[in-house]
Amino acid sequence: MENGDIPENANEHCPGPQSESAGKSDACEGCPNQQICATAPKGPDPVEPLKNESNKKKADITWQYCENIPPHRLQVKCKFCSHICWGGIARMKRHLAGTKENVSACTSVPDDVREILTKLLESREKKKDENSLECFQEVRNEDNGAKKGKMDSFVDLVAIAERMATVKHKILVLSGKGGVGKSTFSAQLAFALAAKDFQVGLLDIDICGPSIPKMLGLEGQEIHQSNLGWSPVYVESNLGVMSIGFMLPNPDEAVIWRGPRKNGLIKQFLKDVYWGELDFLIVDAPPGTSDEHISIVQCLDATGLDGAIIVTTPQQVSLTDVRKEVNFCKKVGVKVLGVVENMSGLCQPIRDFKFLKMTDNGEQKDVTEWILEYMTEKAPEMLNLIACTEVFDSSGGGAVKMCNEMGVPFLGKVPLDPQLCKAAEEGRSCFAGKDCIVSAPALKNIIEKLMETNGLSMSVSNGV
Numbered sequence: 005m006e007n008g009d010i011p012e013n014a015n016e017h018c019p020g021p022q023s024e025s026a027g028k029s030d031a032c033e034g035c036p037n038q039q040i041c042a043t044a045p046k047g048p049d050p051v052e053p054l055k056n057e058s059n060k061k062k063a064d065i066t067w068q069y070c071e072n073i074p075p076h077r078l079q080v081k082c083k084f085c086s087h088i089c090w091g092g093i094a095r096m097k098r099h100l101a102g103t104k105e106n107v108s109a110c111t112s113v114p115d116d117v118r119e120i121l122t123k124l125l126e127s128r129e130k131k132k133d134e135n136s137l138e139c140f141q142e143v144r145n146e147d148n149g150a151k152k153g154k155m156d157s158f159v160d161l162v163a164i165a166e167r168m169a170t171v172k173h174k175i176l177v178l179s180g181k182g183g184v185g186k187s188t189f190s191a192q193l194a195f196a197l198a199a200k201d202f203q204v205g206l207l208d209i210d211i212c213g214p215s216i217p218k219m220l221g222l223e224g225q226e227i228h229q230s231n232l233g234w235s236p237v238y239v240e241s242n243l244g245v246m247s248i249g250f251m252l253p254n255p256d257e258a259v260i261w262r263g264p265r266k267n268g269l270i271k272q273f274l275k276d277v278y279w280g281e282l283d284f285l286i287v288d289a290p291p292g293t294s295d296e297h298i299s300i301v302q303c304l305d306a307t308g309l310d311g312a313i314i315v316t317t318p319q320q321v322s323l324t325d326v327r328k329e330v331n332f333c334k335k336v337g338v339k340v341l342g343v344v345e346n347m348s349g350l351c352q353p354i355r356d357f358k359f360l361k362m363t364d365n366g367e368q369k370d371v372t373e374w375i376l377e378y379m380t381e382k383a384p385e386m387l388n389l390i391a392c393t394e395v396f397d398s399s400g401g402g403a404v405k406m407c408n409e410m411g412v413p414f415l416g417k418v419p420l421d422p423q424l425c426k427a428a429e430e431g432r433s434c435f436a437g438k439d440c441i442v443s444a445p446a447l448k449n450i451i452e453k454l455m456e457t458n459g460l461s462m463s464v465s466n467g468v
Contacts, residue, residue: 171307205284
């Protein structure tokens, strides 16, 4: 067994104890040596000098001047000074050559031996450097390889860092649940910051469902390219927008992409779009914790990402998914700047309601005109009231309770305001004019709190 000979009690078609299939092939079934052959190391002993004449050239000359200390293969003793090296033959070689690589030099080794080993080390280091250069050339020349992929990734991150160097604050708007008004909040946050005279960029990375172009009144616009890169589409001179929605030939066109292609476009947005000097870059992400979220965090992580605002609605079916989003941020090291509870009850002036009366046969009769006339005559002060009602079940404590339990800031509540919905549909700011008398003050307070508590800037002015 020791020399690789086939044992006498082996099966008829034994592959040999030194074979890679020893103890594993069908021929070994039932052999009394099967367990030994399967677990025994194959090939020559890596510690002892090779005895086979054909393999002598593979033996390391250093073994002539040291010996292994069983049972540790990596514990080697110098024959000249009895120094014990942990780390095997490579470390012993440096000990005998007297190099200063955290290894004590042997003081008893003959000069001729030291010279031989020094030259051996130098030749190996040179070969190592040549191999490194070849690897680098391979990275540059291969079109499809893991090494090239890593190098390309590094080059992308450098390009992104250069672009983001002119952006002071980078904020993600996230949600674990779809349909909670995340894009509406992103759009109104961008409008509010731009009204404060900040230079603002809004990046839409919801590849399959880009809503930002419509919510900023930019449908039908196209991206233009200059020698500096892709130019954002501008709402105002200090509010630029970038979205895949500007690239679609038809707004109803479906984007049917797998993760890698989505990630590629996100990287391209970050490294090729020329924003210029920005105070804020707002990134509107799709719902969930998948490819787009991992990509944007990885790309912006080294550029100074301020954190994420998480949007939810009050009911448990939304909060369950939003908790996952909070945990995602904690796992990837993204600071949660705060949580916004959107659609927190339906609120609007009583005069904006439609009043219906149920008839005996179950039909609905519009009595709005009669009700308003009656109130104007009998109780005119009622016409200035705001009527509110719960739309979603918030008996579980809503976002406030979730924030307390998870240790993240709560920024505030935004009511479900039909006027805010109308502003989003028309692509305009809810702060312009006096239509959004319920939602605009709530959003203003949230933005004020966001900026004050996170040290982003002074509070939003009354002009917003």
